[in-house]
Structures are given as C-alpha cells and as structure tokens.
Amino acid sequence: MTDPDPAAGFDTARPSRLVVLAGPTAVGKGTVAADVRKQHPEVWLSVSATTRKPRPGEQDGVHYWFVSEDEFDAMIEHGELLEWAVVHKRARYGTPRKPVEEALAKGLPALLEIDLQGARQVRETMPGARFVFLMPPSWDELVRRLVGRGTETDEERERRLETARDELAAEGEFDVTIVNHEVHSAAEELVDLMLLDDEHRFDL
Numbered sequence: 001m002t003d004p005d006p007a008a009g010f011d012t013a014r015p016s017r018l019v020v021l022a023g024p025t026a027v028g029k030g031t032v033a034a035d036v037r038k039q040h041p042e043v044w045l046s047v048s049a050t051t052r053k054p055r056p057g058e059q060d061g062v063h064y065w066f067v068s069e070d071e072f073d074a075m076i077e078h079g080e081l082l083e084w085a086v087v088h089k090r091a092r093y094g095t096p097r098k099p100v101e102e103a104l105a106k107g108l109p110a111l112l113e114i115d116l117q118g119a120r121q122v123r124e125t126m127p128g129a130r131f132v133f134l135m136p137p138s139w140d141e142l143v144r145r146l147v148g149r150g151t152e153t154d155e156e157r158e159r160r161l162e163t164a165r166d167e168l169a170a171e172g173e174f175d176v177t178i179v180n181h182e183v184h185s186a187a188e189e190l191v192d193l194m195l196l197d198d199e200h201r202f203d204l
C-alpha cells in the first residue's frame, strides 16, 4: 500500500470515515440515510439543527434539533456549527460540530446529509471527507417525487425546484455520484463507500 499522492486527485478505492451526502431537494437523501442506519446501525448519522418548524411526525433530537432563530444565532456565535446554510431561501440548517468530532474520535463511520452550500463548507474544513452526490434517475422523476411528497405549498415547491436546478449543476464538484433508482441499493452503494477498514480510513 503506497500513500496516495494528493495531487493525483481523489482515490475512489479509499474508504472514508466521514461521508457527506448531498443532492437536489426530494432526491431522497433522508430516505437513503435512514436506510443506511437501519441496515448498518454502526453508522453514525448527524442530527442537524434547523429553524424550520417540524412536519407532522418529526421529533426533536431525532429528525432535527428544532431551534428558534435566536438559538441558531447563538450556535453560530459560539462556533458550535461545522457548517450552516439558508436552504430554499427560507430556514437555516446547520451541523452541530461537537457530535461529529466525537463520532470521528470514536472511529465511527459518520454520515452528514446536508445541502450543497453546506457540503462546500465541509470541503473547506474537512477536505479528507468523501463527498457523494445523490442523483435522481431523471428531472421528471425528481419533480414527481417532490409533488408526491405533498408536504409543501405550490410556492414552496417552486422555490425548491429552483434550488434543485442549481444543485443538479454541481454534480461535478463531488467525488462520487450515486443514482437513486431504488433506495436500498443506493444505500448499499453509500455503505460501500464507508467501509470500516481502519487501515484504509481517511485522516480528517
């Protein structure tokens, strides 16, 4: 095993402990991440903080930490967020830094499911992470999934589609693309990228 040459670019054969999963809205990032957790409970999944209101069935501390604008301001001010962004021009979302650091210190494979702006910030601060882009099988399928979810207003949906168009254009910035034809196989592809071999782990 030779040390990789950083100038040679990304080596897809190298598993990483920290995987950042991004991709356009409604592509199914949350569902894929949940499937990973179900099949592989050893994978640690970051719980983001957000200023958006919970949807029916969402639990504080499980799906998100639901916080006020003031609380989010304080988290930024105290440097508690690894990254944060305004998503869909509406609410703020951010990754609490400490739990990520603790998970990595324990050697757990960690997964962040965040938006494109957040992924770009993590690339700056943790360049050793592996950046994965989840693609819909087609644009029409993405629209169908977004409409099918039925949890957003027309205005909100339009805003999300606008964001999705920009996000799709960023695929080339990522190390790996996974097409979400089917949740379980996409999750398995993701897990393959998180292989747990100490000898091969990334230094973050």
Ligand code: 5GP
Binding pocket: 024, 025, 029, 048, 049, 052, 083, 084, 085, 087, 093, 094, 095, 113, 114, 115, 116, 117, 118, 119
């Ligand atoms: P939703 O409101 O549908 O749960 O999520 C909206 C978007 O916010 C998704 O694209 C999701 O990936 C993104 N998101 C969730 N958590 C975070 C986070 O901690 N940071 C960033 N930058 N985006 C996030």
